[in-house]
Amino acid sequence: MLKLPIYLDNNATTPMDPRVLEAMLPYFNERFGNAASRSHSFGWTAEEAVDYAREQIAALIGANPKEIIFTSGATEADNLAIKGVFEMYAEKGKHIITLVTEHKAVLDTCKHIEKLGAEVTYLGVKEDGLVDLDELEKAIRPDTILVSVMYGNNEVGVVQPIKEISAIAHKHGALFMTDATQAVGKIPVDVNADGIDLMAFSAHKMYGPKGVGALYVRRKGPRVKVTAQMDGGGHERGMRSGTLNVPGIVGLGKACEIARLEMAEESVRIQKLRDKLEAELLTVEESYLNGNKEHRLPHVANISFKYVEGEGLMMGVKDLAVSSGSACTSASLEPSYVLKSLGLDDELAHSSLRFGLSRFTTEEEIDYAIDHVKVAVEKLRDMSPLWEMFKEGIDLKSIEWQDH
């Protein structure tokens, strides 16, 4: 039986895997100890659980367990990495390079340190969302300390050439950091093969709980240090003070273990469903895929249906939980900056829907989504003056629109 509404917004957050919840539960009550308590078994039990989770997480990303710093999520990990590197390596330089399509957790952190004297280059991307490697290399200066490029984009799913980017950064003596929130647990990520020095990720994007994430900080070749942004008990090798969220950490560990064991098979199945959804929806007249088709996360599809406004479209598929690049609800009325960075007209950005599939998405749900999106697009085009003009052969660009 098809259960409505259908959740296809898994880039925002994923439901927890029941196996993750089960692993976490004992750590809310009977195993409630503080992992920093060294004097009794309550503390040791908690610490053991944390150590085990560290191993599970490290195994997924090819790291050493000691290189995992627990945080409250990827936003905090991004903050710690960028602010921490900026402070720690201030003597070496103050220049940082990132992309305009990064998550706000990176962009706003960069804006913040600019006020503290950092110089940040925000590189544009090509029309397919990928970074231009030559441009990146040209942007590097002798005082560049960090290159921060996200692994997989949250809106369009584009996967950047991480190995090539890190090689360029290292060639010029800069550290390489990546916000891999959408990638870890979805596609193979290996900190050594990929040349990653710092990496932020989060549990709730990979079937784990909200409120917990981690920053990978390389310990060897080179040994990377970040200045703590939270002062206190000196937890996490002094880089992140605060009592550890033991149940959350256990959940993140379990989520990573499941991902490591099941990702290969699972991503094939999810991608097949995504490809079906995408192929069907792209048969709709004047529909466009956003972002590079090939270098992409397997579970994301971002499609613009021209002459239909995204929020209106979402209302027409009210039993589908998706998101849109339209920002009709935002006070600024600005559509997605990521889609605009890909060179999309505002109009096409307003017309986009993002579908994010998950481990729990079924073919029946995808079939439902295909049918209902098609019907809604048709209905809205019947009432769209722009569609009528397009059909009459009127060039919309020739009209003098009034802004309001």
Place this chain on the structure above:
Amino acid sequence: MAYSEKVIDHYTNPRNIGTLDKGKNTVGTGLVGAPECGDVMRLQIEVGEDGVIQDAKFKTFGCGSAIASSSLATEWLKGKSIDDAMKIDNMDIVEELALPPVKIHCSVLAEDAIKAAINDYRTKNGLPALEEIK
């Protein structure tokens, strides 16, 4: 953010979708908004010799609230004299549809569309435009 029942009703069963012959002198057309802003409304009225609006049609590119605002506007316009139609205020639309603050611009757009349609009708018939659009 949840939509009000009235917005959902107008969105689900929009009144008076369609196109009137803009070549006719009795038809006034208002096209307001911009595609890059995410909403465009086209509102049309057909006016009888007595100055009463006989028919009203709309097409809207926009969110549910924009569609509902224009649908409601056409409902209100039918049977109104031009003078009374000029008095429709965007806040009446806000109230009727229970629009949240972030959606007030949709009602402003609908009011603009009404005035633009009336002015188009007046200009076509050799009358001066009535009021500057907000």
